[in-house]
Amino acid sequence: MSQLEENRILREWTPILLRSILIAAMIFLIVGLILDYTFAPDYYVQRYQAVQHGQLLGKEKFGLLYDRVRAGNPHAVLTIGLFVLTLVPLARVAFCFMLFIRERDYTYVALTAYVLAGLIVGVLVGSVG
Amino acid sequence: MLEILISLFALSIGAGFIGSISGLGGGVFIVPALVILAHMPMKVAVGASLISVVATSAGASVAFVRDGWTNLKVAMVLECATVTGAVIGAYLAGVVPTVVLELLFAAMMLQSAYFTITKRGDDILTKGDALAERLGLGGEVPDVDGHPVHYEVVKVPQGGALMVVAGLMSGLLGIGSGALKVMAMDYIMHLPLKVSSATSNFMIGVTAGAGALVFLARGDVATTIAAPVAIGVTAGALTGSRLLPHLKVEALRTVFVIILVLIAAEMGWRALSGI
Numbered sequence: 001m002s003q004l005e006e007n008r009i010l011r012e013w014t015p016i017l018l019r020s021i022l023i024a025a026m027i028f029l030i031v032g033l034i035l036d037y038t039f040a041p042d043y044y045v046q047r048y049q050a051v052q053h054g055q056l057l058g059k060e061k062f063g064l065l066y067d068r069v070r071a072g073n074p075h076a077v078l079t080i081g082l083f084v085l086t087l088v089p090l091a092r093v094a095f096c097f098m099l100f101i102r103e104r105d106y107t108y109v110a111l112t113a114y115v116l117a118g119l120i121v122g123v124l125v126g127s128v129g
Numbered sequence: 130m131l132e133i134l135i136s137l138f139a140l141s142i143g144a145g146f147i148g149s150i151s152g153l154g155g156g157v158f159i160v161p162a163l164v165i166l167a168h169m170p171m172k173v174a175v176g177a178s179l180i181s182v183v184a185t186s187a188g189a190s191v192a193f194v195r196d197g198w199t200n201l202k203v204a205m206v207l208e209c210a211t212v213t214g215a216v217i218g219a220y221l222a223g224v225v226p227t228v229v230l231e232l233l234f235a236a237m238m239l240q241s242a243y244f245t246i247t248k249r250g251d252d253i254l255t256k257g258d259a260l261a262e263r264l265g266l267g268g269e270v271p272d273v274d275g276h277p278v279h280y281e282v283v284k285v286p287q288g289g290a291l292m293v294v295a296g297l298m299s300g301l302l303g304i305g306s307g308a309l310k311v312m313a314m315d316y317i318m319h320l321p322l323k324v325s326s327a328t329s330n331f332m333i334g335v336t337a338g339a340g341a342l343v344f345l346a347r348g349d350v351a352t353t354i355a356a357p358v359a360i361g362v363t364a365g366a367l368t369g370s371r372l373l374p375h376l377k378v379e380a381l382r383t384v385f386v387i388i389l390v391l392i393a394a395e396m397g398w399r400a401l402s403g404i
Contacts, residue, residue, distance in 0.1 A: 022187045026363070029356045033134065041130035044353060048133050051351040054170045078352040082180055082345060085359065088187040089338030092331075096205060107264065111205050115335065118212035122339045125220050126346025 017095060021088045028081030035074035044074075090119055137357040138364075140166060145185060145365025150373055151385045152326070153241050154333065155362040156182045156304035160234065161392045164399075169354060171227045171234075177355040178303030179219075179341040181362035186305065186334030198327035200268045203282065203320065207328075210289040211310070211336040214296025219343035222301045231400035234302050238393035242386045244308035254319045257281030261318075270321050280321055288318040300340035305333035 036044045068076030093115050100108040140162045141155070148155035156178045163174035222230065257267055261282040269277040291313035295306035307329050314325035344350050 018187045022184065022363075025184070026360060029360055032352075033356055033360075037130055037134070044130045045133065047351075047353045051173055051353055052168055052170075054173075075352050078356045082350060082352060082355055082359070085180060085183055086338050086341050086345065088183055089335040093208070093335055096201060099201075100205075108202065108205055111209055115205065115208045115212050118209070118216055119335075119339050119342060122212075122216045122219065122342040123346045125216055126343035126349075 014092070014095060017091055018088055021084060021091055025081050025085035025088070028077055028084055032074045032077035032081055035072060035077060039072075040074060047075075090116075093119065134357055137167065137354065138361040141181065141358045141361025142365035142368070145181070145362035145367075146369040147365075147385070147388070148185070148362070149366040149369025150376055150381065151245065152307070153245070153385070153389075154182060154305040154307050155185050155366055156302075156337070157238070157241055157389075158392075159358060159362055160303050161238075161396060163354070163358070164231075165395055167354075171230050172222060172349060173351050173354055175222055175230070175301070175303030176341075176344040176350040177358045179299075179337050179344055180350060180355045181359045182299075182303070182305045182337035183334050183341055184359045184363045185366040186330060186337065198270070198323050199331045200266070200320065200324050200328050201331075202264065203266050203268075203314070203318075203324075204328045204331050206264060206266065206285065207289060207292045207310075207313075208332055208335050210292035211296035211299070211306075211332060212339045214293040214298075215300040215336045215339040216296075216343060218297040218300025218302075219340035220300070221297075222340075222344075223347060223349065225301065228400045230301060231396045233298070235393040235397035235400065237298055237302060237304065237306075238389045238396065241308045242389035242393070244312060245382060245385050245389065252319065253278060253280045253321055254283060255279065255281060258283045258285075260285050268324065270324060280324070282318050282320060284317050284319075288313045291317060296336050296339070299333075299336045300343065303337075303340070305337055307333055 065076050065079060069080055093112060097109065097112040097116060100106075100112055141159055144158035144162050145155040148158050151157075159181055160171075160174045160178045163169040163177060164171055169177075253270070261267070264285065266282040266285070267280060269279055272278045291309060295309035295313065298304065298309065299306045310329040310332060311322075311325045314320045314328060315322055320328070341350070
């Protein structure tokens with residue numbers, strides 16, 4: 001693929017992809033805060049004060065997230081929004097990975113795969129410690 | 130609740146705005162704002178900051194990619210180093226004592242201040258070293274008349290080593306480490322300045338994303354804080370980038386340096402006095 005073609009694809013698709021994910025994440029975050037403000041403002045204040053004292057930092061159980069979002073739990077909606085946000089860099093690297101595969105540039109396919117693997121290892125490292 | 134949200138939005142919009150117009154990114158300012166003004170523990174501030182750095186870099190890199198300044202291959206080679214550093218850094222942030230994090234943060238503020246006052250060169254190399262040429266890291270930039278000029282790259286391993294440090298600092302302290310990244314690409318690898326800045330912006334989100342994933346998976350991101358901070362920093366950064374062409378940034382440079390030195394002093398004092 002020529003550099004011109006590479007630039008065209010990058011310029012056209014990367015902004016659309018990044019913006020879409022960013023907007024989706026922001027919608028989750030704003031909706032979560034509105035739900036918090038509407039239905040559980042006191043609980044929000046309690047959590048805020050607990051966090052100030054170094055408490056209430058716990059893992060969200062992925063299996064329970066969907067049910068909690070469906071039930072309109074504000075903090076589950078906020079957690080989804082934060083996870084969607086972290087998809088932005090993941091999507092960016094995955095996009096480059098596909099680009100290098102199309103180019104048959106296997107050195108860069110390997111390098112990009114290493115970066116993707118690093119992001120996945122990050123989740124595993126966080127999960128165990 | 131409204132008071133808390135307004136104060137968090139105000140802090141984060143301000144941090145995002147100053148981070149954007151200074152070119153240092155919101156993370157450099159939101160961490161001390163949360164620690165000093167909102168009385169948040171350092172680790173909570175770092176987790177929230179990493180999330181906001183991901184958000185702002187998504188917006189910033191859109192413009193740079195569209196303008197064609199980003200060197201994708203350089204970004205990918207160096208991201209191998211920054212992601213490795215960021216995952217290790219974010220892991221260590223869970224075990225390193227807060228006093229060490231605060232001292233490191235103070236040191237990074239001084240490095241950012243030095244970066245802000247240092248004049249950078251914009252020399253273009255036409256001959257790269259063997260590794261850079263083998264990896265095809267060269268690219269093209271337009272000259273003053275708009276004609277394409279080819280540039281080459283040198284010292285990839287040395288640049289990569291500094292990138293590991295940049296990633297480590299990002300994961301440990303919740304900052305984008307843009308100042309370190311641009312220094313590595315500009316001073317060591319001799320990339321043209323605009324290419325260094327654009328490529329650094331493209332990389333910052335991935336580096337911060339690696340750290341953010343560790344924090345999220347460990348349960349060290351307080352949604353109560355991170356959500357309004359991510360929205361506020363993004364809004365501040367967008368406003369900053371819109372106003373940037375109309376501001377006399379050179380005149381503000383001294384103000385940025387003073388703010389950075391004051392933050393470094395405050396964070397250093399907190400660490401040493403055990404506040």
